[in-house]
Amino acid sequence: MTENKIQSVNWHITGKCNYNCKFCYVQNLSSEIKDLGRIHDILHKLQSTKTNYLDIQKINFVGGEPFLHPHFYEMLKMADDMGFVTSIVTNGSFINKESMPKIAEYTDWIGISVDSVSDEIETTLGRGRGKHVAYSIDVAKLVHEYGLKLKLNTTVTSLTTTEDWHELVDQMDPHRWKVFQMLHIKGQNDSCINTLSITDEQFESFKMRHQDIRLRNDIRPTFESNDDMIGSYLILDPSGRVLSNKDGKYTPFELDYILKNPAAVIDSKKYVERDGVYAW
Known part of the structure; x- marks a missing residue:
């Protein structure tokens, strides 16, 4: 891989979701693209x-819940046909024995979001309806069965700072575990800031208690503080615009402009330092 280049993009293809996570930082996004020609044009660019x-090599399809986009499978196949490494970041609720064969045909990575080891707390957070943790373990087994790579995504909130994740991570056995400090994006998740935010010290404590975990191929977990996340992601909204979070809110830019001036929204050094480039 080429060092110090932005090689991946997070495309939030829809704002629709069947869950209601209180801390979600993409709760108010623009309308999705339904024209396959425009979708192809964006991927081609x-x-x-x-x-x-x-040097974009990897597309992370994100939501909302990406499976709710009416043309999600067409988008996934399109990206796969163009040679991108394809990744889906999902709550996992649409992955089952019936859907997995089609998913596996076009997908390299599945990222499952789990934010507590407790189903009760997950329900309080808005992640699922009481069985999210148990279901995610089953989905992880299915992902492994089909030979795809598994990423576990976890956002740490005030309800979960003292949790012990060793057992659950062992059960899910991911290739990567990305752990995020809850991030406030103005205009997206303002309502929960006073109740769910955590301090840098709390996040560091969570990190210190879990950095000993070894994932597949002896990889360590990746921990991203609020500072790590600001200005280190190339983010597309559902309409194909680029979103900058440098000011703690989303500022949209036209894709063509950012492809010529990427430093306006993303710091390549921070991107690399947060393990944006890895063996995918």
Whole structure:
């Protein structure tokens, strides 16, 4: 892989979701693209732009819940046909024995979001309806069965800072575990800031208690503080615009402009330092 280049993009293809996570930082996004021609055009632009700052190789399809986009499978196949490494970040509720064969045909990575080891707390947070943790373990087993790579995504909130994740991580056996400090994005998750935010010290304590965990291939977990996340992601909204979070809120830019001026929204050094580039 080429060092110090932005090589992945998070495309939040829809704002629709069947869950209601209180801390979600993409609760109020623009309308999704339903025209497959425009979708192809965006993917082609990402594929063809290669500069001393950009070389996009991996597409993370995110939501909302990406499976709720009416053309999700077409988008997934399109990206796979164009040679991208494809990743889905999902709550897992649409993954089962019936859907997995089709998913596996076009997908390299599945990212499952689990934010507590307790189903009760997950329900309080808005993640699922009482069986999210147990179901996620089953989904993880299915992902492994089909030979895809598994990423576990966890957002640490005030309800989970003292939890012990060793057993659950062992049960899910992911290739990567990304642990995030709850991030406030103005205009998206303002209502829960006073109740769910955690301090840098609390996040560091969570990190210190879990950094000994070894994942597949002896990989360590990746921990991202609020500072790590600001200005270190290339984010597309459902309409294909680029979103900058440098100011603690989302500022939209046209894709063509950012492909020529990526430093306006993303710091490549921070991108690399937060393990944005890895063996995918």
